[in-house]
Amino acid sequence: MFLVIGCFNWVGYHLTDALLVNGDKVVGIDYLDHTKKEELVLNIGRNSNFTFYETIDNSKLKRLDPKAIFVFDSTIDFNYKEFSNVRCFTCMHEKRARNNIIEITLPFLYGEWMERMEMGYHQDQAFIRFDSQLFSEDAVYVKDFVQALIQLVDASLLPDSIRYYTPEQAMKKSINKRELIILPSMSNEKRFKKVEVFYRKNSEFH
Template sequence: MIVINNCFHWIGYHLLQKFLEGGYEVMGCDPITSEKREHLSMFVGRNSHFEWMETLPDARKKESDIIYIDVQPHVLFIQLEDNQTHTISTPMLFGEFMDREDDGFEYKDTFISFESKKFNEEAVWIEDFVDILFSLFKENQLNKDWKVKSLSKSMREEEDGDEVIYVRQTDTVSNRLQLIDEHYQQYTNLY
């Protein structure tokens, strides 16, 4: 079983969807404090592999088949079956359901324009990131800390060790931005 804390945060929602699509039992924890989170809960509420709780249980079960993922804005905390916790530092992510303005979004307390060099070099599409995380999970590679970065040349650094995973974009940033614009037009009432 996978337990995802903050499962209706926009990143948590994409993780939740990926694990459900992979056939896993998922328990989602989220107090649903906004209308957007409430709508996201409706997208999965009737899935028989999904169970929702408002908060994480105080005493986590000591069963060997439960993995906890705590979703925070720039890092994921993964607690494995052996109770060891590891982190996955996320890159600048963008995708459906993220909080944004027409021309950009807030990232680490700084407004990032969709037209900026920083965005075009560092941003990673949420689904590409989730696919990487799911691959690490399937290959039992979550037993150490990871840092995920865009594959762009400017993001590669000499001191990057084997704990860095570079994500190759599966489509152009402009095509992804068009998908986000279409999504936001369809779900305007959520924002």
């Protein structure tokens, strides 16, 4: 079983969906504070392996026995002390002094359900145009990213922080043990065409 904090955060949703597709059980925690999240609930809420809470108290936490924890929303009240022996992957970079917490630096991500504009999208104070070299060489499809993230769960040894790169980025620098390469399932140009079809079909939610 996996615990996903912020399961309807954009990346959290794709991770939750990937785990359920793999046949894993997932307990998800999130606030249903806008219509897009409510739409995402409909996509996975009927899966018998998925249990959802808008809030979770300490008594419920103590009964859980997750294989790993993923945190995508720092605004959700979550007691790390209850899981001191469980690997916790987070993109929040809160610098918590616990040796079981692995901080993940997100690459430039794109894919279904993301917040975007016609010509591109914002991430980490950068604007990535879909027709740019930055997008072509440095962006990572979100489903490729979550599959790479899932593979870390069973890794025998991990550093306290990890950064992902594309193969094109890796060719320009030397990669150390805290940095991993994501191999894309197809080129960004081909994948982007498929994502565009999705957005045209679901334009009312974006």
